[in-house]
Amino acid sequence: MAGVYVHIPFCKSRCIYCDFYSTTMSGNRNLFVERLLAEASERKSFLGNRSIRTVYVGGGTPSQLPASALQKLVAGLAEIFDLSAVEEFTLEVNPEDITPQYAASLPSCINRISMGVQSFVDSELALLQRRHNAQKPAEAIQLLRDVAHIQNISIDLMYGLPNQTLQSFQHSIDEALKLGTQHISAYNLSVEEGTRLSQLVDEGKLTVADEKLCLSMNAMLRRKLHEAGFVQYEISNYALKGFESKHNSSYWNRTPYLGLGPGAHSYDGERLRCWNLSNLRDYLQGNRLSESETLSDDDLFNEQIMLGLRTSHGAILTESPALDRLISQNLLQKVSQSDRYRLTENGLALADEVIRRLMR
Ligand code: SF4
Known part of the structure; x- marks a missing residue:
């Protein structure tokens, strides 16, 4: 068994806390997909003859790929790899990108969505510089269910945000549960060096929640999700029975995976870990630079x-x-x-x- 991860490093704007590799530069999306497929062909043998069970298109913001580029990517992957045994094909999206047209254009092999929601409080979303408001996730999920016929949906939440209270986090959890998704990931905000958040904290303009409040938020989260039938199968991940993320579980089980795209990591299931350097410009020029380590x-x-x-x-x-x-x-x-x-x-x-x- 094995997995394939594809990194799409484009974002419309940068959220203040984020240190993932992504860029707001426009970049040629079609050329990028061509480079991804070239890398996939070149590195196909990395997984040997293991059958591919999961595919995960993450980012960045994969829903920033135009529908035609996403279709080309998925069709190209299906030509290069044998995807007949794939059980889970996840696409990460941001709610504001999901229009009726986009939902209708999603390739039918995508059977799971992971949506970055983070909060259901407009002032918290604005502070994080997210592009959506608190209403948008419900609309997007409805479209994904009704138009794209995808019923396995995960949302991300965050706690420990500046100005977030126990009550406002409770509201976000309640709204998340109302959406009826099968999976919820919840992350404690961390202040990463080099981010806008870190700068604002250093300048004394923002304060993140203290440890005691974060522990209370986490305890409330676990209690409420447990009452709603979710099982905490990983520190930050909760699922209804049978909806645990197969792809993410394979990282924790140390299953081999091939990572494509700038910044993507790969693991051979034994001692080799390797990663592409996070440089879109070089990648677009066909210069895929990588590093590796032997464990x-x-x-x-x-x-x-x-x-x-x-x-x-x-x-x-x-x-x-x-x-x-x-x-x-x-x-x-x-x-x-x-x-x-x-x-x-x-x-x-x-x-x-x-x-x-x-x-x-
Ligand atoms: S959190 Fe997501 S949308 Fe925001 S900058 Fe990071 S990768 Fe982009």
Whole structure:
């Protein structure tokens, strides 16, 4: 089994918190798709003869690709790879890009949508410099369901935003649940170096929510989603039964994947990780520059802990004084009838610290 990730590095504008690789430069979208397909042909053998189970087109903002370019990309991928075993084909979109025409033009093999919503409070969206308002996600989801016939939809939320309160986050969760999506990802805002947010925080013009408030928001989120029937299958990801993201789960299971496009990462399932440099200009000129690393035994050990403990399946851990201490502090628990351990309720709130204490 294997996955393919395609990175579309275009955004209409930059959100203040974002440090993903994307550009607002217009760039030739058709040429970009040609380069992506050329890379796909060139690197097809990376996955050996494994069958491709998931495809994920992420970004950036993939819905910034004109419909014709997206169709060309999907048709080209289907010619290069055998996609007959694909179970999940995800497209990331932003709500404001979903018009009736765009929904009608989506290739029929796309069977899952991941939509960046972040908040249902207009003032929070404006502060983040998102382009949509609080009403737009419901309209976009309706179009995706009715026109594109896509029923597996995920939305992203954020908490810990400047000026966000427990009440305003509760409102966002309630509105998210009203949409009836099958999957919700919720991320604690982090202030990344080099972003506009980091500059505003450094200048004292914005303050992000403190840790105590973030913990309360997270506890409320987990309670409300649990009551609504969602299972937290990863630290930031919640799904109704059977709707866990297969593609993202494969990252945590260390399944091989091929990443195409500037900034995209690939993993051979064993010791090789490689990534394209984040440079659209070079990529468009046909100069695909990449770097790679070979994982050591310690890297593999640490990855297994870092990735496994993020999920409800947990990680395989051998007995050690550190493990005993974490169990006695009620931060880790054994998964019944297995040699795996996972984070407890308390451990989830302190995941980074628990993982750090187990790593080599
Ligand atoms: S959050 Fe999404 S839409 Fe906003 S700048 Fe980053 S990649 Fe683009």
